[in-house]
Amino acid sequence: MTKSFSEYSKHYIPKIEEVLMHYLNENLDDNRNYLNESMRYSFEVGGKRIRPLMSIATAQLFTENIESIYPVAAAIEMIHTYSLIHDDLPAMDNDDFRRGQPSCHKKYGEDIAILAGDTLNTLAFEIMAKNQAQYFNPVAVLNVIEYMGSCFG
Numbered sequence: 001m002t003k004s005f006s007e008y009s010k011h012y013i014p015k016i017e018e019v020l021m022h023y024l025n026e027n028l029d030d031n032r033n034y035l036n037e038s039m040r041y042s043f044e045v046g047g048k049r050i051r052p053l054m055s056i057a058t059a060q061l062f063t064e065n066i067e068s069i070y071p072v073a074a075a076i077e078m079i080h081t082y083s084l085i086h087d088d089l090p091a092m093d094n095d096d097f098r099r100g101q102p103s104c105h106k107k108y109g110e111d112i113a114i115l116a117g118d119t120l121n122t123l124a125f126e127i128m129a130k131n132q133a134q135y136f137n138p139v140a141v142l143n144v145i146e147y148m149g150s151c152f153g
Contacts, residue, residue: 009053016052017043019070020077023127028119038108038116042081045101051076068135072144075124079152082124085117125149 003011020043028036052073059069088095088103089110096106105113125145132141 008057009048012053012056013049015070016049016056016073016077019074023071023074023078023123028123034108035112035115035119038104038112039081039120041107042085042098042104042116042120043077045099047077047081047099049077051080068132071127071131075128075148078120078124078127079148082117082120083152085113085120089113121152 021040024036024040024043028039055069055073055076056066059066084098085104087093088098089105095103097103101107103113104116108116125148128141128145128148132144136144
């Protein structure tokens with residue numbers, strides 16, 4: 001049965017949000033509260049979550065068990081969010097707002113925004129390395145990490 005994009009999004013976005021917050025909470029449970037808050041803020045201002053939705057839709061072409069794609073889908077969204085945080089910085093586009101809310105650097109300061117973006121970028125690769133091996137051959141996981149590093153680097 002064919003679903004519209006709107007129906008598909010409404011079905012999967014809550015799970016995507018849950019997975020993103022799970023990985024942020026699991027991997028950033030330390031004393032960097034202000035940094036953690038800035039990263040969560042950057043996710044919570046919304047977004048269409050197109051990249052994770054495309055990851056899930058692609059996985060569904062090959063398997064009914066889409067749990068295996070969630071780490072990659074989350075990692076891709078983290079890298080995208082990092083790029084938006086850095087793109088808004090004064091040295092780049094100097095945008096004061098993202099999706100109608102103050103940009104990360106406007107709310108938390110330029111220094112924290114830089115660290116938030118950098119942390120999301122490296123966290124994405126950590127999540128793939130730690131969580132994909134339970135679903136895929138380690139060589140395949142390394143190939144994905146290498147490919148994503150070359151595409152996003």
